[in-house]
Each structure stands twice: as structure tokens, then as C-alpha cells.
Amino acid sequence: MQIIKEKATLTEVISKLKFEDSSVGFVPTMGALHDGHLSLVRQAAAVCDVVVVSVFINPTQFDNAEDLDNYPRTLDSDTQKLAELNLNLIIFTPTAAELYNDKVISEHFQFDGLEYEMEGKYRNGHFDGVGTVVKKLFEIVKPDKAFFGEKDYQQLQIIKKLVQHHDLPVEVIGCPIYRESNGLARSSRNERLSTEIRNKASFIHETLLKAKNKFGIESVNQITNWVENEFKANPYFKLEYFEIADSETLKPISNKIINQKVRAFIAVYSEDIRLIDNIALNY
Structure with missing residues (x-):
């Protein structure tokens, strides 16, 4: 296992691997690694x-400075967990100044409207940062391949759109949500x-x-009302949103359409901590 901090060093190592015709997998993380991250690494x-x-930890995707802090x-713990996997890994740990060339600002992207749905409504500038x-x-x-968890399903769709729009030569692979024993989606x-x-x-x-x-x-409206009432009756969790949406466009649906794949998406607050999850409803 190698630990690399500088872009130039990583570029040199990657060039050598490509020359040797080695395939390169990639798992981007913001640290605080848990079993969900490690499952992505194993799949890669x-x-x-x-x-x-x-x-x-990417500063440009936080719309809340306190959340970033x-x-x-x-x-140290992340590195130890990765070392214990005993796999052929390179750990890339740049500073913000190194990665952004001292200009820590976001580009602006168009993701065919994906960026305006759900998370985009509540986290200003988040997907530009991503x-x-x-x-x-x-x-x-x-x-050659990059691996992302489906817990952040909207992010996964946006990254696929990023690759498409910028003609990037990488296959983006979505991996199933890794859950704790009680069903809670794994998250740092x-x-x-x-x-x-x-x-x-x-x-x-x-x-x-x-x-x-x-x-x-039941209808989409009936299900939505039921979920909202369930959370109103639960004193420990505050519902930010629940939406049933098309799996590709992420646009909310009001009526079911034959052969349309849809998912349910949810964002919840508890103890001032924001938790998200989603589930496929008909596939």
C-alpha cells in the first residue's frame, strides 16, 4: 500500500501502471471510513x-461551514483500516491547496436538471462542488472504473452525467447501499x-x-402523506423531504406509469445531523 499526497507523484505512478497495462479502480471518499467504504474498495x-x-474532505461541496468544521x-484510522484489507491500494491524501492549486472554488456545471431535484433544493451549490x-x-x-455507493443515489446519477458531458474515459459503477444491522444506511x-x-x-x-x-x-400521494404522518408522530426524527421520483431523471412522479422505474428518497434530521436514504420501489 502506498500513501501519496502530491498530484505530480500520483500522476507518475499512474502513468507507470498504465504503461504496464494495469487496470485502475478508484474509490473517492471524504474519510471517516466505515464498512460501506471498505465494501466499495473490495468490489473495486x-x-x-x-x-x-x-x-x-472537499470544502466546495459544503453549503454549511459548521457541517464542514x-x-x-x-x-490515521482510515489508513489502518485500508491497510488491514491487504489489497493492492494507493491512498491519495492531498490538501485542498494541492488539489485546487490554491483556488478553492467550484466550477459551474449543467447536469440536465438532475442538480435541481431533492438535494439540490436544500444544499445550495452542493453538486457544483461535487x-x-x-x-x-x-x-x-x-x-478505468470508479465505484460509488447508491446511498448517495442522486450524486451517482450526477457523476454519470458528468462523465457523459465531459467525455471522460471512466466507467462509473453504482454499488448497493451498505447498512448497519438495524437497516440504517452506513454513513460517516x-x-x-x-x-x-x-x-x-x-x-x-x-x-x-x-x-x-x-x-x-396505493397512490403516490397516499404513500407520501402516510410517510409524512409517520414522521410527525415520531419525536426523534424530523422529515426534511420524502419524494418518489423517476430513477433516471430524478423528477418526482405524481402517477405511476407502466415500465417506469422509480425510487423513494428521504432526508431526515436528528440531533442536528442530516441522514439520507433511498430504495427502489418497483425493480
Whole structure:
């Protein structure tokens, strides 16, 4: 396992790997690694000769300065977890100044409207920040395949659109949501929850599963109203949004259409910590 901090050094290493015809997988992270991240790394290592894991807390995708300040920074622990996988890994840990050339600002992107749905309505500039850092990382790492978890499903669709629009030679692979034993979607933010709330947070996934069961027999409006009422009756979680949307366009649906693939998306607050999740409803 190599740990690299400078772009120039990584570029040199990647060039050598490409010359040797080695396939390169890529798992971008913001650190605070958990089993969900490690599952992505294992999936990448199963199909690629070497895997680059970036550990970089990207300042341009935070619309809330306090959220950025509170984001866990656990590089030593992250490195140890990756080392214990005993895989052929390169860990890329640049500073913001190194990655952004001292100009820590976002580019502006068009993602065919994906950026205006759900998370885009609540997190100003978030997807410009995501697009900026992922594009930079793709250009440096030059991966053959890049692996992203479906917990951030909207982000996954946006990255696929980024690759399409900028003709980037990388295959973007979505990986199933990795969950805790109680169904809570794995997230670095979970570590900030109290033990009590972390246990009670099974309610989020349970609600999505019930919504999935209802999808075959109830209308979109009935299901949405039911979810909203469930959260109103729960004193531990505040619902920010629940939407049933087309899996490709992410536009909310009001009526079911034959052969249209749809997902349910949810964002919830508890203890001032924001949690998101989603589930496929009919596929």
C-alpha cells in the first residue's frame, strides 16, 4: 500500500501502471471510513489490478461551514483500516491547496436538471462542488472504473452525467447501499449520533420498506402523506423531504406509469445531523 499526497507523484505512478497495462479502480471518499467504504474498495479490487482510494474532505461541496468544521477527520484510522484489507491500494491524501492549486472554488456545471431535484433544493451549490472535485480527481487518477455507493443515489446519477458531458474515459459503477444491522444506511455522519438515536434510526429504513410495500396498492400521494404522518408522530426524527421520483431523471412522479422505474428518497434530521436514504420501489 502506498500513501501519496502530491498530484505530480500520483500522476507518475499512474502513468507507470498504465504503461504496464494495469487496470485502475478508484474509490473517492471524504474519510471517516466505515464498512460501506471498505465494501466499495473490495468490489473495486475484485475487478481492477490496483485501486486508488482518495481521502479528501472537499470544502466546495459544503453549503454549511459548521457541517464542514464538524466533519470527522480520522486519517490515521482510515489508513489502518485500508491497510488491514491487504489489497493492492494507493491512498491519495492531498490538501485542498494541492488539489485546487490554491483556488478553492467550484466550477459551474449543467447536469440536465438532475442538480435541481431533492438535494439540490436544500444544499445550495452542493453538486457544483461535487462535480468540481470528482472531475479533478478523475483527471488525476485516470481510473478505468470508479465505484460509488447508491446511498448517495442522486450524486451517482450526477457523476454519470458528468462523465457523459465531459467525455471522460471512466466507467462509473453504482454499488448497493451498505447498512448497519438495524437497516440504517452506513454513513460517516452516523458516528455523530448518540447510541439511543442510532438504534432508533432503524425507523428510517423501516419506513422506506413499508412505502415499497404500499407502492403496489396505493397512490403516490397516499404513500407520501402516510410517510409524512409517520414522521410527525415520531419525536426523534424530523422529515426534511420524502419524494418518489423517476430513477433516471430524478423528477418526482405524481402517477405511476407502466415500465417506469422509480425510487423513494428521504432526508431526515436528528440531533442536528442530516441522514439520507433511498430504495427502489418497483425493480
